[in-house]
Amino acid sequence: MSSKLAVVTVTFSPGEHLEQFLGTLAEATKEDPQVVMADNGSTDGAPEAADAAHEHVRLLRTGGNIGYGGAINRAVAEIDDEIEFVVIANPDVRWAPGSIDVLLAAAERWPRAGALGPLVLEPDGSIYPSARQVPDLVSGAGHAILGTVWPSNPWTAGYRQENETVSERSVGWLxxxxxxxxxxxxxxxxGFDSRYFMYMEDVDLGDRLGKAGWLNVYVPSAEVTHAKGHAAGKHPELMLPAHHQSAYRFQADRHPHWWQAPLRWALRGGLAVRSKIAVAAAVRERRTNQNEGGTTHGN
Known part of the structure; x- marks a missing residue:
């Protein structure tokens, strides 16, 4: 086993994505990394099958769904102390050949880089804006309120960094x-703040890395494809409230003073209303799609 690199992922009934993750991983690096799967309660048998089929893969049961960041922390804690680099990735990622080695080479060029992230492609080949600014209260609120109804608004554009040249650079978070x-x-x-069950834990991580003197470096010469949300998209009534709760936690932690309490109250109330509207819209869309599917296929 390599003494330089390990890979950790969190599984929650990942299905066929997990085998694609492991299969393409073999071409992503010349290293021979140990892979630790922190399983948050899968019921599809995929993690167990991967554990049995791959000698370098280890299944770690977390005992329940403890969230993404908490599970990553558990997995990293299992890695030998001499491991210098840890790849943290979702199990629905597919690796381009050599992608991890490109990131490792960039880490040599950026000795202050605490985190390095590749160019992330959507399944249709479009680029996902994976390198962004850390949102302040104004830009975060502007993006949250207007992002879906006015996608090109200046707060969303600035936050997502979509107009930036695709180049290797230091960013707010990855x-x-x-x-x-x-x-x-x-x-x-x-590591991750385990209070975040899902969403915003990576924003928080990047922000805290920056405040601790590390850099977050975007390395678009490394490429991966991300299926994105295979688990989250199935349950908007659970995931959307979690997203809004995480957004509140992120800003509340950064506005902790007693005299900022009215701001926190307004933020909590506004996000709660927005969450209810978003859930209702997502449930309506799901029902519409199901009805259209039923009509089309005769189910």
């Missing part, structure tokens, strides 16, 4: 769907 992290950087900030 998508947690795929990261190469220095173990020293991960340990220096105690």
């Amino acid at each position: 998508s947690g769907s795929c990261l190469l992290m220095r173990r020293a950087a991960f340990d220096s900030i105690n």
